[in-house]
Amino acid sequence: MIDFPAFGSAVAMLAGSPSAWIWVVPGLLIGLVFGALPGISVSMAMALVLPASLYMDFLPAIIFLTSVYTGAGFGGSIPAVLINIPGTSSAVATTFDGYPMARKGQHSEALGAALFASCIGVLISYIVLFVLVQPLAEIVLRIGPYEMAAIGIWGLVLLGSIGGSSVAKGLFAAAIGVLCGTVGMNTAGYMRGDMGISWLLDGVPTIPAMVGLLAASQLFALVNAKFIVEAEEHRTISLRRILDGGVMVLRHPVTLLRGTAIGIFVGAVPGIGSSIANLISYGETRRASKDPDSFGKGNPEGVIAAESANSSSEGGSMATMLALGIPGGGATAILLAAFAMHNVIGGPRFMEQNRDIVYAIILSNFAQAFVLLLVGGAFVFVASTIVRLPLRYLIPSVLVMSTMGAFAIEGSIAGPLTLLVFAVLGWLMSRYGFPVAAVVVGLLLGKLIETEMLRAWQLAGGDAMYVFEHPVAVGIIVVMFVSLGLSVRRDLRRRAALKAQAVVVSAD
Amino acid sequence: MPDTQVRRRVSWAPLLLVTLLAGVAASYLVEARGVSLSPQNLLLLQPTAWLVLLLWAVLALGYLRTPVLPQEGPRESWADVSRVVAMVAAFAGFILALEPLGYDIAIWGFTLIALIIGGERNKVALVVFPAAFGLAMIYGFRLLVPYPFPTSLL
Structure with a gap:
């Protein structure tokens, strides 16, 4: 599976090209800064620096862009942990436990865990890519709309009960999210729920809605607090505690490897990518945990699961891009554009004829994962000062920045208006115990599930039984029902305990 | 039982x-x-x-x-609830004022009101912070964002 002569040639190419290395640190820093800015996605960060790469040679240009990709992948987790705003859609699941950890004064540990899980995730994903690039790409080609719809529904159902006090509330929130995700014109051309507003034809703007639901709603709930971290002694920023977070990652190898495997596989599927990988990994880790109730309340395993998956999905999407020439998402589409700018066409022929360059790209990413540990560590140290800011200053500042970010994405008042509507919705729902994260997941997956179900429906000519000819899709749906059954059982047991408690109180 | x-x-x-x-x-x-x-x-x-x-x-x-379950932790006071509601209302007002008043005035006004709701009473801070933050936001985002946004003064 490994072409050793090409590998030797790649090592020689990197050793003899210092210009390829000098762009790694600037690329990582740019990625970290843009990834940490809410509203600026990984693909936007890469698009902003794409013109600069035109003046570089092919290999340095690709290494620079993949450095931005790697940096932004982790950068999104910093505001997710510190202020509950996922810097990118890939960091949504990081907020679920990262932010509760920060509220408990464990922001350094949470960021350390996110950093180490990201670096190890990137490293493992590129090792897998190095060994299995060709077979992985062949598996991806066999994935059709049935399997993609099943993956989407799997992610949704796994997360139906995140953080909420009951499965019914979780499913209600997820279903509301799915309905929001179906607003506008679907791929069959039907326009629904747009209320005559032209910008809703493209659907509800996802990022502003997500920031409103997760961040703005939480900020409202913090109006009466003085600092994100209440206890003054916990507001310190400590390198030792960041490293303790790294140790937490090493203590949970199963969570890390599960997240990495999910990230590589889901990241390799075109059109799905890291924004769903982190959610599925989080849901699976919570389901498999002996203490699922601790998730959403500051369990470091939640951060490890989310971060290992979103960073390892980079390797997965690179496999599809390099072996097939198919971009898995916006970031790899920009990498393909960079290939084209240098008159290189990605895909099977590039893979066959330039395996040394492919190996050089993979090897440079190994190095990026190690450099990210140092650069990311320093960045985290500086960014953590946010916990020392009084909330009376932080709340209006973050709300205004989120509003401007929402405007930057949409280029119109549509972004801020969406932010407002979903901020109020999120505040009300979280006030009454509904898991707001489930609405976000529904919103993210609703459109994807509908599109893939429509494609499957059209391919099957309306015959629902045709799904049984796709055993992978059926397998995923079976896993999903088992998972849902387990969640319902857990919920019923908790209700029984609650009832018993109420009876005791009444008797007193 | x-x-x-x-x-x-x-x-x-x-x-x-x-x-x-x-x-x-x-x-x-x-x-x-x-x-x-x-x-x-x-x-x-x-x-x-x-x-x-x-x-x-x-x-x-x-x-x-x-x-009816036993009360867990202290109950929210009316003052606490009204501060949260005031912040939500101020944010709604801010979003709705962005286009009619301009992004600069809306940011300044919202930051000032949010500081007061948050309990800031230092007059220097109330004068300096909203203005400095508004300036930084407008000029910073003008550099980053390719779309124009309406402003009244800046």
Whole structure:
């Protein structure tokens, strides 16, 4: 599976090209800064620096862009942990436990865990890519709309009960999210729920809605607090505690490897990518945990699961891009554009004829994962000062920045208006115990599930039984029902305990 | 001990919220069915809307008979609740004022009001911070964002 002569040639190419290395640190820093800015996605960060790469040679240009990709992948987790705003859609699941950890004064540990899980995730994903690039790409080609719809529904159902006090509330929130995700014109051309507003034809703007639901709603709930971290002694920023977070990652190898495997596989599927990988990994880790109730309340395993998956999905999407020439998402589409700018066409022929360059790209990413540990560590140290800011200053500042970010994405008042509507919705729902994260997941997956179900429906000519000819899709749906059954059982047991408690109180 | 001894009450606020959301889902379903009854239109939307209505029934029943539990932690005071409501209202006002007043004035005004709601009483801070922050936001985002946004003064 490994072409050793090409590998030797790649090592020689990197050793003899210092210009390829000098762009790694600037690329990582740019990625970290843009990834940490809410509203600026990984693909936007890469698009902003794409013109600069035109003046570089092919290999340095690709290494620079993949450095931005790697940096932004982790950068999104910093505001997710510190202020509950996922810097990118890939960091949504990081907020679920990262932010509760920060509220408990464990922001350094949470960021350390996110950093180490990201670096190890990137490293493992590129090792897998190095060994299995060709077979992985062949598996991806066999994935059709049935399997993609099943993956989407799997992610949704796994997360139906995140953080909420009951499965019914979780499913209600997820279903509301799915309905929001179906607003506008679907791929069959039907326009629904747009209320005559032209910008809703493209659907509800996802990022502003997500920031409103997760961040703005939480900020409202913090109006009466003085600092994100209440206890003054916990507001310190400590390198030792960041490293303790790294140790937490090493203590949970199963969570890390599960997240990495999910990230590589889901990241390799075109059109799905890291924004769903982190959610599925989080849901699976919570389901498999002996203490699922601790998730959403500051369990470091939640951060490890989310971060290992979103960073390892980079390797997965690179496999599809390099072996097939198919971009898995916006970031790899920009990498393909960079290939084209240098008159290189990605895909099977590039893979066959330039395996040394492919190996050089993979090897440079190994190095990026190690450099990210140092650069990311320093960045985290500086960014953590946010916990020392009084909330009376932080709340209006973050709300205004989120509003401007929402405007930057949409280029119109549509972004801020969406932010407002979903901020109020999120505040009300979280006030009454509904898991707001489930609405976000529904919103993210609703459109994807509908599109893939429509494609499957059209391919099957309306015959629902045709799904049984796709055993992978059926397998995923079976896993999903088992998972849902387990969640319902857990919920019923908790209700029984609650009832018993109420009876005791009444008797007193 | 029989179940009838459990004290119950109606939770009006969450009941109102789920009823409102279920109502929106129902009206969305009616509107979508008015567009077309084709499965290509309703494949995901219709079963999801029905699921929302079913779950509304389950949740509403629960809110009508909420068991009374011992109070956990201190209860929110009216002052605490009114500060949160004031912040939500100020944010809504800020978003709605962005275009009529301009982004610069709206940011300055919202930052000032939010600082006061948050408890800042230092006059220097109230004068300097909203103005400095507004300047930084407007000029910073002008560098980053390719779209123009309306301003009144800057």
